[in-house]
Amino acid sequence: MPSEIDREDVQRLVAGGAQLVEVLPASEYREDHLPGAINIPLALIDARAKEILDPGRSVVVYCADSA
Amino acid sequence: MYDYVHGKLDWLAAGLPTEGTNAELPRAADVARADVPTCALGDRLGEVRERVRSAGWNACVVVNEHSVVLGLLREKELEGDADLLIERVMRPGPSTFRTYVPIAEMAEYMTRHDLVNSPITTADGKLVGLLLREDAQRSASKIQRPKGNER
Numbered sequence: 001m002p003s004e005i006d007r008e009d010v011q012r013l014v015a016g017g018a019q020l021v022e023v024l025p026a027s028e029y030r031e032d033h034l035p036g037a038i039n040i041p042l043a044l045i046d047a048r049a050k051e052i053l054d055p056g057r058s059v060v061v062y063c064a065d066s067a
Numbered sequence: 068m069y070d071y072v073h074g075k076l077d078w079l080a081a082g083l084p085t086e087g088t089n090a091e092l093p094r095a096a097d098v099a100r101a102d103v104p105t106c107a108l109g110d111r112l113g114e115v116r117e118r119v120r121s122a123g124w125n126a127c128v129v130v131n132e133h134s135v136v137l138g139l140l141r142e143k144e145l146e147g148d149a150d151l152l153i154e155r156v157m158r159p160g161p162s163t164f165r166t167y168v169p170i171a172e173m174a175e176y177m178t179r180h181d182l183v184n185s186p187i188t189t190a191d192g193k194l195v196g197l198l199l200r201e202d203a204q205r206s207a208s209k210i211q212r213p214k215g216n217e218r
Binding site: 058 | 072076
C-alpha cells in the first residue's frame with residue numbers, strides 16, 4: 001500500500017528527486033498537471049510503470065482528489 | 068510509493084504552478100474582484116447598503132469571522148428594509164466556485180445559468196473575491212482559440 005502524503009510532502013519528495021505520476025486520462029493531463037509530472041493513466045499503470053519509471057527513485061502518484 | 072491523496076485539485080486550489088494547456092490561461096481567481104464589500108450576519112441592511120453603494124458596488128458577500136462565505140446580497144436583497152438583519156435578507160449558501168476554474172468555463176457557466184456574479188472561494192470556503200459575469204466574459208473573449216477551433 002502506498003503511503004498517503006500531503007502537498008508539502010509532495011514538494012519535498014519531488015525536490016529530492018521523486019518521480020511524479022498523474023494517473024488521470026491523458027486529456028486531463030494535457031490541460032493541467034503538476035510541474036514535471038508524467039502521465040500513466042490508471043488503466044495502463046500495471047503495463048507501463050515498469051518500462052517508464054526508474055526503480056531507484058521514489059514515486060508519487062496522484063489523481064484529481066481523494067474522492 | 069507515495070499517494071498524494073488530495074491530488075491535483077488540492078494543488079490547483081493552493082494556487083501552485085502547473086503545466087499544460089490551461090497553465091497560462093486566466094482562472095477565476097485571476098479575474099475575481101478581491102475588493103468586494105463584505106458584511107456579517109448580524110449587520111443591519113441599511114448600514115450595509117450605504118457602505119456597499121458608497122463603494123460603487125451593487126453586491127455584498129456575507130462572511131463569518133473566518134471569511135467563510137455564508138450568503139450573498141445582490142441588488143434585489145440590498146433594497147430591503149434598512150432595519151432588517153443581514154441573516155434575514157441574504158441569499159444563503161450561494162453557489163461558489165474554486166479559484167482554479169478556467170475563466171472561459173466560468174463565463175460559459177455564468178451565462179448559461181444567468182449568474183451576474185459568483186463568489187470565488189478556497190477549498191475551505193474562504194472568500195477570495197467576487198467574479199462578475201461581465202469581467203469573466205471580457206477575459207474569456209481575449210483568449211485566443213487554438214488553431215482549428217476558429218468559428
